[in-house]
Each structure stands twice: as structure tokens, then as C-alpha cells.
Amino acid sequence: MLKSQIQPTKIAISAMGGQGGGVLADWIRDLATSQGYVAQSTSVPGVAQRTGATIYYLEIFPETEVERVGRQPVLGMTPIPGDVDILIAAELVEAGRAVQRGFVTPDKTTLIATTHRAYTVAEKQQLGNGLADGAKILEAVRQAAKSCVAFDMEQLARENSSVISSVLFGALAGTGALPFARDGFEAAIRAGGIAVATNLAAFDAAYRRAQQNLPDPTPAPDDELVVPAKAATAAGQRLLERVRKNFPENCQGLICEGIRQLVDYQDFDYAQLYLDRLERVFAKENPAAPPAATDATTSENAVTKSAIANSKTKESAAAENTVANDSSQNRDHPNRGPSGNHLLTRAVARHLALWMAFQDTIRVADQKVRRERFERIRREVKAEAGQFVYPVEYLHPRLEEVCDSLPRRLGAFILDSPRLRRRLSGLFAKGRRVHTGKLGGYLLLYTLSCLRRLRRFTYRYSVENAAIEAWLERIVTTAADNYALALRLAEAQRLLKGYGDTHARGLTRFNAIMQLVERSGGRVAASTVEALCQAALASEDGSEFDAALAAAAGSDKAATSGGAVPLVSH
């Protein structure tokens, strides 16, 4: 007795509040209505939508069938899992969420998704890297859909000075998932009457892109850390030759990057000091081999930027293994990583370079006055050629930062005197706005940046370099009988970052870990140090870290008294 077999076409738009999903829904509705379809759309506006995840839903139904049956169709109000024909996602995580909710299924759903990310507060607020793995989400949503058009639609919108709605609409047209010709889509945009020219341009670009259905281009390989064939200067060449001669190939890319940054930071001598320090570590890691470059043969010689940048890199994974096999590895090669990976040298190469380029006021000034930075600002704020752009820096040098850049004895004298500190800190209690685009502000920072030549005499330099030496010494001594621990100690440098409170917080936790190692006489498990580092990055208030530290210190005592109990933290 049922009168019709025709189903409506069901379309869901998964977006964030304020992204313009409503505009897109309106276009689709107007389009369908103009093409002889009954159309219904629903949404959830209001405070529930402010910047959060939201869903717009449409159903369209052919008028021809309506005329045949002689009644109006009953159209649905919400998407039903497993019963969505077209899912349009205006952000990648929202595409993932739609798949999770069952709105994308392999039997019927055409998925149109942008691959760009708008990071959530949950991801952004982490003390380190808390970002979701977009590649994994993309892979999953591609597999979930019957067919999928996915590319960076935000970028395409920007390139056309338009909004993502037009690109999504163009991609929808390009997939051919709706039974309407292209000019119908364009008419809907025209009927909207707002920013028609740019919207149509974006629509056109997206239409073509969707028809070709090309994925995003894979990132260009220019971010590999490669060893330059030749240095730009003679002094640089001497450094390069030293690297080639004394370090295995799989370390050279990293070390060259370290050198590049330290020369930029200070000078060639400073980079030589970096290599001096690094050689001490490498000698421990590779005591049998002569200091020659031929030693390393088993590993890749170029390390990609992303491999380094990702906290779950091959190196970390290998380190994980090292830790897991603490005892067995150590029995065979007490001071070596698995299969000549030179994990320790590489870790130190990276973290030593970062530490040696500590951010003092001189460095900050140096970074602020460069031409390249002025150009970057212009690019980011989309300034037109010749347009005047004036940056205003928000700086807050406290007494501590000022003393950092004073001569060593003077800085120490002030900081060690509670009375002087009290008196002087009043002078630096307020933040300052420095107009680097104007002469006064620029000259101030320029002059400050020129103090680089005197950096070696500053208080901060002496403090940092003493700490670096202590840290290196600990790594070198530990490496002899606990390679995994040495590696973790090297990586613990990642806690040292920032300025002011952030820096103080990281330093306190770093020192606490080092003291724990010191007290235990190097008998702390590598995994404990790693767990402590993670706890240190878990929150600002440090509750996780304090708990982990107390637990580690407790088992430390047990270990000392009980003898051979390994220190393993959860």
C-alpha cells in the first residue's frame, strides 16, 4: 500500500558555529527549490552554537514525484546515522566527528571535507604538543565514505578572497552528487547577492579541484635537514669540515642546523664550542671507533623536519625500545644505542643547540629588528606594497631579565641582594610597548641587539653555560653505564623554555629531576625520567609533577635501601 519508493536526498553540514554553515545551507536550499525540488533545512542557532561544533541538515525531494502522488513529502529534521547521502564538513575534526556519529557510511555517503584544521582549546592549551593527528583523521574519514573529495578548502577560499562556504559549495557541485547543473549552483550564489564575484571565483576553483579530485600536495621536501655541500663562508667551511670528519652521517644534518642557529645567535667560535661539547658526548657513545665519519652506515642520513618535530618520532620509538630493553642492551653494548643510531649524539645535538641559544634580552632584540621579520609581519597581516605597518612590541623585562644582560658580577650582585632587588624591581614592574616601526623603539632594540658582542661577559651567559656543562657532564658520565638514562637526561632539556614564569617553572622541574638523578647516584630508571618530564608538561600548577616526583623519590629510597629494585614509574 505504500505509494512511493523515492527517498529524499539527505544532506548534512558539519561545521563550527560562526563558520557560515547557514549560508551554505541557504544556497543548497535555494538551489534545490529553483531546480524543481521541495527543500527543507534545519539548524540549531543560539548560544549553543557559539564557536562550538554544530550540524545543519537538509532534505530535498523531487517535485515530479510530489505531483504524481499528490501529497507533500514528510521530510526529516535530523540526520540519522547510516542514512546520509552527502556530508559536507567545514573543518577536518568535524568530518571525523561526523564519521564517529555514523553520518558517513561506505554504502552511501559522498563526503566533501576540507582538510584544514581549526584547533580546539583542548589541543591548543597543552604545555607542549597536544595537536590531534590530522593525517590519521583524514585517512579514517576517507575510508568511511563511499566517495570523498578532500582538500584544504580554507586555503582555496583565502586564495580567492572568499569564504569556505563558496568553496564547499563549488566542491559539492564538482562531485556531481546532486542532480543539478553547474549554472544552477552559480545562480544560487548570485541570488544571495553578497560578495558575488569573489564567491563565484572560489566556487569555480573548487569546482575544478573537486572534478579532478586531487588530494593536497604532499609537503615539499625542502624541510629536510641536509648537510650543505659547501658553507657560505670560510669560517663556516671549517666548521662543516669538522662535522664531516668527526661525526657520522646520520648526525650531520642535525648538527649543521645547530651550527647554523648558533652562528646566527652568536658567532663561529660559539659554534666551535658546540662541537667541542658534542664531541665529548659522541666519544662516549662511540668509544671503539676512531673519530671518523665512516662509522655510521646503517641509518638514514637526512632527517626530515617533521620526523624531528613530531614527538613520536622514530628516534623516540627507538629510545622506547632502548628503555624497554635496558638490561639486555646494556649487557651487550653498555654504552651504545641499538644498531648505531647514535641516538644520544643526535639528542644532544638538538638539545644542546637549543640550550646554547638561550633567549636573553639580547636575542629577543636581535630577532625583533631584522628585515626578514618586518617582511614576515607584512605578509601575515596582508599589507599591500608600500602600505605603512607599525609593529608595537609587548615587552615585559623584569629585573631578572635586565640583570641577565648585565656584566656577570654586577648582575649577580643585584640579584643576590634582597634590598637592591626590592628597590630596583619597582622600576621594571610594568610592561612596555616598544614601537619598533618608529625610530626610538627601533634604535633601542637595535642597540640592545648589538650587545651580542658582549654576551660572553653577561650574568646570564655564565649561569647558562655552567648549567650546560653540569648537564653535559651528567650525560657523559651516565652514558657509560646507563645509555637509556643518558638519553632521557638529554631530552629533559625540552623542559627549559620560555621567559619569566614559564622559564622559572620549567627550570625548577628540570633541576628537581637532575637532583633526583644526582641523589640516586645515577640509579634512576630512564622511564622514570621520561615520566617525570611528561608530568612536568602536564599542567602549570605542577600537581602531576609533584606527585610523580614524590613517587620517584619514594622508590628511590626503597631502591637505595633494598639494593637492586629498579626504579620504574607508572
Place this chain on the structure above:
Amino acid sequence: MAERSFKKEVQILRKGAGEPLHVEGILGVTKALLQAGVAYVGGYQGAPISHLMDVLNDARDILEDLDVHFESNGSEATAAAMLAASVNYPLRGAVAWKSTAGTNVASDALANLASGGVTGGALVIIGEDYGEGSSIMQERTHAFAMKSQMWLLDPRPDLPTITDFVEKGFELSEASHTPVMLELRIRACHVHGSFVAKDNRRPRLSVAEAKEAPVRDTSRIVLPPSSFLHEKEKIEARLPAAIEYIREQRLNEFVEGDIASVGLILQGGLYNTVIRALNLLGLADSFGTCRLPLYIMNVTYPYIDTEIIDFCIGKEAVLLIEEGQPNYIEQAIGHMLRRADVQTRLCGKDMLPVYGEYHGDVLRQGIGKFLAAVAPELIAPASASSQSTDAVAIFDPEATAAAANRIPLKQLEEEVPPRPVGFCVGCPERPIFSAIKQLQRKIGDIHMSCDIGCHVFSILPPFNLGNTTMGYGLGAAGGSAFNRKAAKRNISVMGDGGFWHNGLTSGIGNAVFNRSDDVVLIVDNNYSAATGGQDILSSRADVDHRSTQHSIENAVRGVGVNWVKTVDTYDVATVKETLHEAMTTATEGPKVVIAQNECMLNKQRREKPIVRNHIKTGKRVVRTRFFVDGDTCTGDHACIRLSGCPSLTVRENPNPLKSDPVAYVDNDCVGCGLCGENAHTAVLCPSFAKTDIIFNPTPWDRLLGNLRGKVIGWLQNRIDRRLKRYAF
């Protein structure tokens, strides 16, 4: 000025008989009110009925032409009380609000109105904020209808039915002398569909005419002995009259089916979803032709016992589809069937979830379960053919994934972060909570009593501030028990919307009278922003048909607060200092801090076109936005933990040796300045910079700019030469 302008849409309100209209549900209701000859309209904004208020605000000419009075009421209680005009006069009146939040507020007036009854039709348009997208506690308006004996309409969610029920609602109200509630679910308010217009009707009697010829009837006033008579009247006269009207007009619908042994009883508002569920089960087509008989309750209170019993007789089982809890209708029908000794099995919440929205998937599963239990033959033979198996298959993402063997749901589970609502880009409320978060570092955690409004997002990351929220305008009231001497004061938050709604008396007045020593923070952003940016008493704008610019500070002083300070929300240091002072001052009595700045959504909407125009016409404009130096940024994200602004985001670290993403300000930045304020007050890293971009520079700008460019460029050449010497 509301968040959305309806200047274009209001023209729809002028359309005459026979014209097809393509509109949003709530706009259809607005048009239907005019078609029904309404004499006055009121209400209090709040999703999902805000647009009704916004449209009427933008439709003053049309309302004037028709002699219809419209008020933006001070609260839902005001709106409900306004219906008093229909008690003595044959005036049709309608009010609207978000429910149950608004019905709670209105229930004093509603109870009095329902007791005495009405002469003219009184219609309450209820935006039932339940289920996905809701922003309030999950309750049913049904209880209010039952307790006050008001009738509750829950029509099928298509525009012809909804608009028809506006007219029917007035008639029912007049026929039974009872106020009527028209309940619309969230998506029904915002459903875009079409219906055919009728001509607008002027009210038979205008409000002014009624006022000029007063009528008085003491029997309508809630005072003994009339109040006792009202109760008798409700049961003996008004209820039977209502039942008769509902039966006669066939407000509830019967749909025949070829299967006689089982049937479904459903709330009208769920009709479309039920049909879709039946469609997926192979038991209905896209036009609502259905194999199972249906009884559609477009009126969910009162119940028409005879209709229900008639429907049940002769059936083995019926399934009642009733959304929300408690299951009032199910209880009532069970009772009816027992009384009438009808042996039909009644199923309901045993087959369907007890609580939560009944969306399509829930209904598909529930109806499937019901049929499997009472009429398995409807499903059993189906499993033979593959198509029908599909029809009864209940969607289970895990199962589908396993069957398709290729949706890596687990992978998604690990990677997809939640995305709750939050403050918009540049929101003036965010800096207040940045300041409080910093203040907590100084004086320890603070107990905070929150309110309803955007400011309640303070409870979410990254702020994590606030302990309770007790209702609109009740922030200060919610903190009142803590009015005891203690080492630390508490802070109660209240928005300007909530303040005028009731907070001035329930919160501030109460605190003064009870000699509270605590702190009240009033967030004044010029609008009732959370509901869509409607104007209120303290709005700064000149609104031609309303009286605005009434100072909150004066009102607070007027009820006896001596310690009041008004601060600019974006001035984090001052907000922090002022709150610290309020927390520690020796002055007795409540301490009120008013944090003032305009809602950025509204401000941008107003200013963006002006700025664009200035740029076009050659006027000098300085655009401001923020910028983060990726090289200097530490990747610690302390700035984000103090802000949470959507445009303060992260991107890959430019330094290949570093792994933590660095902060980055995207092009949505409106240059509110909070990033810089936080960088200063919390001593964050020196990576933040404000950039002023000059459009249409003056000759002086050019002279200075070129001079600066020359000198700076010369120095940068020096730097470049050095960098060349020191290249690797």
C-alpha cells in the same frame, strides 16, 4: 540591534492570501499571529524563539499599520503577566519564550492567569529547548500545562500545520477560556519550509480601545472565594469545552494502516521523525503513507480519552512515543485503559529510552524493538530478502565499521577532540576571566557563582572558573549563602541581561539588605548577547522605539551599594587590581565591579561596513591586529591558557629543532588587544606584537613613514651585512 537583521524577511509579513511563503518556522508563526488578528505580542528573547522577537522588532511599521502592540518584555514573568489583557477583553494576545527556563520564570503569572481564565485568546509560544543543541537543563514544559491546567499544543513540525495551529490555538483558548501553549522544538523553530499565506487581520478590538472602555469582573481575580470557584470551573466547564473543541476540529489525527493489530501513538512534534524511522524500517513511504495505524497527538494536554481508547480497542499492542521524562502521557493512557478495561498492551518507555531527545536513530531502534516484541511477523519474513534485512537493521557504528571492515573508528576516537561552545573572537568577556585566573594565582582559588549568559563559558577550559549556575540573573543570589566572615570572599557573576531580568533585586538588593560582604561582578556588554544581541535598558545605542542608556552603576547605587567600580574589560591590569581590591577592601557591604565593553559580534557588524566604506572613500583608517613571533614563541601556550580566543591558535614551529607548535594569530583577529594585555600582566614571553596597518595615509604619514623606513632600512642593511659575514 540584534545579531541578525530581519529587515528583508519582515516584508514576508505583508504577503496576502494565496501567496506561497518560504520561511523559517518561527517566522511562519509570526506571520500566523498577524493572520489570526492578534492585538498584542510580547516575550523574552532566547533561542530558539529569539527570531520571533527580532522579526517583530524589525517589523514596527507593519505592526503599526495593523494596530498591534509589541513589547520586548523585561522577563518571561512580565510577558506572562502581560496576557492579563486577555482576561477581561476579547483581545488576542501572544507571548514567547525559551522553555522550560522561561516557563519557570513565568509560572507565577501563568498560574494566576490560568486560574481566572481568559476571554480573549491567550497563546504562549514555547521554544522547547530540549535535546541536541539545547543550552539549558533538560525538562519538559508538559508539567506546567498539567499543573496549571493550560492546554499544550505540539503540532506536526511542518509550516502549514504549525501556522494553522496558531489560529487554532487562539480559538481553543477562547472556546475554553484557558490560556494555551504552543510548543515548538528547537529544530521546528528553525526549520525552513513553505506554507501558503492568508491575509493579515486587524484585531477586532485594539488594546487602546479596550483601555478606553474598561471592563471589570471580580470573579476573574484570584482571591477567595473566586479562586476556589476557578478550580471547579477548570474541571467542570473549561476542560469539557476544550475537549469538545479539540474533537470537533480534529486537532489530533488518525492515520489508517493496513496492519490492524498494532499501532503507534505519538506527540505531533515527533511525527516527521517517526515517519522517517518507519520508512527506514520499510513500513512507511516518504509521503507518510504508513502500514501501521497512527494516532497523532497535536494536542498533548488535555488528553482526549475517548479518542485514545477508540484507537487502542481491537489492537494487540500500541507503542506510545513520548519524548522526555517523566512519562506523563504514558501514565495517563495506562490509567485510561485500565479504567475502560481495555486489554491492549501499552508499550512506551520500556521500548524507548526513558530520557533524551528522540531523534531518528533512537526511534528506528525503539520501534524495531517494539515490533520484534509484539508483531515479529512484520519483521521476521523480512529477513529473507536482503532489502528488508536492511530495513530492520539497527544502526550500530561499531557493527557497520566491522561489516565494512574499514572505518577505523578507534583511530578517530583517539584523535577527535571535543569542541564545546566558547567565547567568540575578540569577546570582551574573555579578558575578565583572564584577569580572574591571574588573580587566583595571587590569592588562591575563588568560589564563583555563575549566571546564565555567554560569561558562563568561564567554566570551560582554558579558564576553568565557576562553581555553580542557578539561573538567569541569579548569579549573586547563588552566592548568597556564603555571606559569612571568612578569609576569602567569593565572586558572583551576572550579565547585564540577567541583571535587568531580575538580578538587580534578587542579587544586588538581596545582598544589600542582608549586608553581604562579597563581590558581585556585572558583565556589561551593551546587549543581551547570548540570546542574539537584543537591546536592553543599559544598551549604549540610541534605539528609536525603546528607552536605553540607563546606567547599571546608577541602578546599583540606587538600591544601596556604596562600593561600585566600573572598569573596561580589555584593561586586564585594572580589572585584576579592581577585583583584588574588592576582594580585600575593608569597606563593608557588597562590592560591585561592573566590567564594561561592547559585544564584539555586534560591534564588528556595526563597524565593519563603516571601515570598509572609509577605506574605499579614501579616509585614513588604522586597522589593528595581533601578531606572534614564531621564533620568539616558547611553545608553552601560557597565552592560550589565559585567552582561548579562536583566532589565537597554533602552527608548526618554524625552528626545525623544536617540536612544540608555536602560537599564531590568524586573520580573524579583530585586534581587541587581550593578547598584549595578558603578555604584560602575566609576564608572558616577548613574542606578542600589535600591528597598526594604515590605510589611506595622510601626507604627514607618508613623510614620517618614509623617513622611518629609510633609517630603519639603513640599519637593517648593516644587520644583513653582518649576517652575510656570519653565514654558515
